[in-house]
Amino acid sequence: MAYDENNVFAKVLRGEIPCHKIYEDNDTLAFLDIMPRSDGHALVITKEKARDLYDISPAGLAKLMAVVQTLAPKIKQAMGADGVLIAQFNGAAAGQTVFHLHVHIIPRKEGESLRPEGARMEDQAKLAAVSEKIRAKLGTG
Known part of the structure; x- marks a missing residue:
């Protein structure tokens, strides 16, 4: 299946949909999930037109994962989390709902359950x- 230029993350990249950006470089963009499973739940997306893991160039994937590796401990620290869940889905059967390659960074605290996926839109001020x-x-505040 071809890459859909009108997927929600493509619109975020074009500035058509706002986001709560936490990081951006020439190859990636990281922002908060608007329906977070925990406070600080972030998404890291490639700027390459890739539907999933199978659609991205090896160089693009390396750049994406390097950003995930850099951001995860900083998000963990900022949120006072005990751990971080890193998740990436490929295809609807695997749970992918936006067909633009992205990686979830979800801070976790001992004893706290994850909120259900897509349960509610978070308050914009929060x-x-x-x-x-x-x-x-990150030193970019």
């Missing part, structure tokens, strides 16, 4: 405050 907190840890 997302803004969380993104500011994470950017401060």
Whole structure:
């Protein structure tokens, strides 16, 4: 299946849909999930037009994962988490709902359950405050 230029993340990349950005470089963009499974749940997306893991260039994948590796401990620290869940889905049967390659960074605290997927839209002011907190840890605040 061909890459859909109108998927929600392509629109975010074009600036047609706003996001709570925490990091951006020439190859990737990281922002908060608007329906987070935990506070600080971030998405890292490639700027390459790739539907999934099978569709991206090896160089693009390396750049994407390097950003995930850099951001995950900073998000963990900013959110006072005990651990971080890294998730990436390929295909609808695997749970992928947006067909633009992305990686979830989900901070986890001992004893706290994840919120159900897509349970509710987070308050925009709260997302803004969380993104500011994470950017401060990254030194980009």
